[in-house]
Amino acid sequence: MLKMTMSRKEHFILAGFLAPAIIVYTTFLLGPVLGSFFYSLTNWNGLYQTMDFVGLRNFVNLMEDGVFAKAIRNTMIFTVFVVLIQNAIGVPLALAMDSRIRSKQVLKTLFFVPAILSPLVVGYTWTYIYEPQNGVLNTILRTVGLTGWEQSWLGDPQFALYSIVVMAVWQFSGYSMVIYLANLQTIPGDLYEAADIDGAGKWQQFKSITFPLLAPSITINIVLSSIGTLKAFDIIYVTTKGGPYYATETMTTLLFSTAFTKSSFGYGTAMGVVMFFFVFIISLAQILLLRRREVH
Amino acid sequence: MNRKSRGLAGLLAMLAMLLVIAACSGNNGSNGSNNGGNQPQTDGNDSNKPTPAASVVELKVTGFKSGAELGALPDLNEKFMQENQDIKVVYEGMPGSQFKEFLKARFSANDASDVIMIHPGLSDVIAYGKAGYLLDLSGESWIKNFTEASLKATSNDGQIYAIPNDMNVLGVYYNKQIFTDLSIEIPTNWTQFLAAAEKIKQAGILPISIGNNDGWMTLAALYTMAPGTVYAQNPDFDAQLNAGETTFLEGWKDMNAQWYSLDEKGYLTEKSTGVSLDQAQQAFATGKAAMYIDGNWSLPGIKAANPELEVGMIPMPSNADGQPVIASAAVGTTFAINKNSKVVDAAKRYLEFWSKTETQKEWAKSQQAFMTINGETGDVDPSLQHIAEVVASGNSYPFLDQGWEFGGAGTAELMTSAQGVYLKAINSDEMLKNMDKAWDAAVKNR
The missing domain is CATH 3.40.190.10 (Periplasmic binding protein-like II)
Structure with a gap:
């Protein structure tokens, strides 16, 4: 009996600790999210206090909207490239930082620093790097004689999206590295010793020990970077605002300009709802697939 | 989780905290400076x-x-x-x-x-x-x-x-030195404007510096073009647009083509979709370009970039021969x-x-602006004297979106589609069709 009340008391205390987070989460996140489901069924313009209920018209219009299709395509390209490259760079970086490089403490910090910068800072910095006339990148190309390679990196639709991919990868590879690094340090050293004794080479060891045992961090890294890039907004908004002529328009930038600039809040919110399910389904699929190959 | 990785997680958490704190104090800092x-x-x-x-x-x-x-x-x-x-x-x-x-x-x-x-x-x-x-x-x-x-x-x-x-004006800044050197008179109609641009181009100087990384400068350019063309012929265009009686394609077709002919003739900055307004302004201020289209509010910036520059501003002479030049001026x-x-x-x-x-x-x-108080002219910068006289003579028209019921939709699409024309992804007419489409969508959400 006494034990029961104790545990009930404990429950109350635990609930007390959880309450602030849950209250904040519901009012500022869950509430608006549910609210947006409602607004997506209206023609609210974001300004007037009145609106009409239009049923699924916004969603029907979305299906015929060529720009939205382009935005989905760009979002997918952006996500696939960033996630793959970011993780392909993150793993070797982590391996290097786990080895006996003397300057690894300094390097670790250096690689991680971009991740704590605001995307606005990163965006503005890179616009100077990419600037066609006096930008660092074109100046370097000019100096080494590769004038033919000079481009208007953010102003040419052929390159703009990939230029932003490079920015995102630069910013977050260090972040992936830290997570891989944490995982690497959980792999017991005796496995490698045993492998050494059995005569396995470095590559063999990576393939058969390191990579399989990195599975948990691969899952978390891929899911995190996918969600992060699917909903990336600021880094694109400060560099190209989705331009030139929709070349870097993603779901988020289109959603923003539709709702706020073009005063179609209802339609913009419908894009948000579609995006919500998009992100939800993709991350769910990733978790289910990647979990399966984790070693338990 | 072993101890090492827990330590790392702790480190990450602390970093996150640090960021939050830094962000908060950053806000305080800016509030403080706002209070002045x-x-x-x-x-x-x-x-x-x-x-x-x-x-x-x-x-x-x-x-x-x-x-x-x-x-x-x-x-x-x-x-x-x-x-x-x-x-x-x-x-x-x-x-x-x-x-x-x-x-x-x-x-x-x-x-x-x-x-x-x-x-x-x-x-x-x-x-x-x-x-x-x-x-x-x-x-x-x-x-x-x-x-x-x-x-x-x-x-x-x-x-x-x-x-x-x-009151602000949008107009064409010009480099007085270049104009004198090439003995170019201030153009007062489109034919003279084209002739001036050609002369500048022949001299190896860029006629008009423009940056379209967000399309805003083309918006400004069209705002200066339309008063002498579209609105001179049909002063009620905005009202008709709001009432759904006309479209951009109908009213703007010739004017828009007129503007983009400048790009085809090579009078505008090349690959301008990769150039920002600041960079375009810089090119003009340092004498690399002879003209630059922007508002009077940019004059302090231009002068700061090059105090030596002799600069003046004229209304865009988009008008046909024999028609009056009309300035773009608005609150x-x-x-x-x-x-x-x-x-x-x-x-x-x-x-x-x-x-x-x-x-x-x-x-x-x-603000280098004109005054709105009855009977007051204020101190107008000499560089703006010419355009100020045109405005004072009554030949002015407000910035276009001020008369549009769906200005946000119209201007946003204008800026985006304008880039499409420079990139040859669409043509001038398709740009106007896109603007009509965006306008219709906004009408539906009225």
């Missing part, structure tokens, strides 16, 4: 005379002027607080490009400031007025200080929603009072202060 010099003054009041300090009301003012564009605003706020010790003005400013979105969010969250600087026109200040967010000022005695023409940009159906602070900033403000009285006193000639004179001077 008024902070110590009220503190002094607090310690010396506790009773009057208690009755000091805080007046929140939001505007799209910040940084170098602030001009005389901080000084004028200071002066107002000197004259009205019981009011403390807190100004919050942000760059113009994000302001419209910001304001919309604040109004719909019922969290707008007491006094708000709003863009003039049908889809901005008048739209907010019609939506019931702004106080009608038509009954105030000081509203009569402003010219009737300028009040048009802030009124609707006999209600006045804001005071018009300053720049307006101050409105939030209807739900709890300090309406203080807000009215603030606007009354802004309705005084000497306040407006100082403000207009700091």
